[in-house]
Amino acid sequence: MDQLSDEQLLQRAGDGDAAAFTELVRRHHRALIQFAYRLLGGRDMHAAEDLAQHVFLEAWKRAADFEPRAKVTTWLFRIATNACLNRRRYLRPRIAAPLDADIASPAADGPANVVGEEASHSVRTAIAALPDQQRAVIVLRHYHDLSYAQIAEIIGSSPAAVDSMLHRARAALRDQLENTRKNENFPQDSSPRRAEYK
Secondary structure, eight states: OTTSOHHHHHHHHHTTOHHHHHHHHHHHHHHHHHHHHHHTTSSOHHHHHHHHHHHHHHHHHHGGGOOTTSOHHHHHHHHHHHHHHHHHHHHTTSOOOOOOTTTOOOOTTSGGGGSOGGGHHHHHHHHHTSOHHHHHHHHHHHTSOOOHHHHHHHHTSOHHHHHHHHHHHHHHHHHHHHHHHHHHTOOOOOSOOOSOOO
C-alpha cells in the first residue's frame, strides 16, 4: 500500500477496500487534527480529533464519488474546512482561546517569525481572533504550506480572492502584534523586516 498514491488509495476505498482507506487515514490524520485544532482556536484537542474523525467518515462515504480534479489532500482539507467553520459558527458566542504551542508550531517562514519567538503566543492569539475565512487561509498557507490555487479550491474561491484575504489577514495580524508589542513591552525588532511572507 505504501507505493500507491493517495488517489489510488481513495479509488480503492471507493470500491470498498478498507485497508486502502486505513492507509489514507494513516498518511493524513495528524495533519487534519492539527489543522482542525488551529482553525477551531485551540479550544479542545478532543474536539479536533472528533472533527478529524468526522472528516474521514465523510471521506469514506464519498470516496466512490471523488473525481481527481484536485489532490486528495485538497479534498480532505475542503471537507475539514467546512466542518470547522460550521462548528465555529455554532460556538461563536465563546471567546477564542490561544493556540497551543506544542500543536501550533509554525513553519520556519510562518507568521510567528514576524516578531520572533518571544511573541509566538501573541501570534497564535492574534490568529485565533481572525475572522473565519482569514484564519483558514492563514492556517492553510503558513502552517500547511498550500498554494493559493489549493487554498482557493478548498474554500471555494479564486486565487485572487485568497491573495486578498491573506493580505487583509496579514495586515490585521501586523496591527494587532504592533499593539501587543506596545502594550506588553516586547523587545522591538530593529531590523527593517516587515510581515510580508507571501
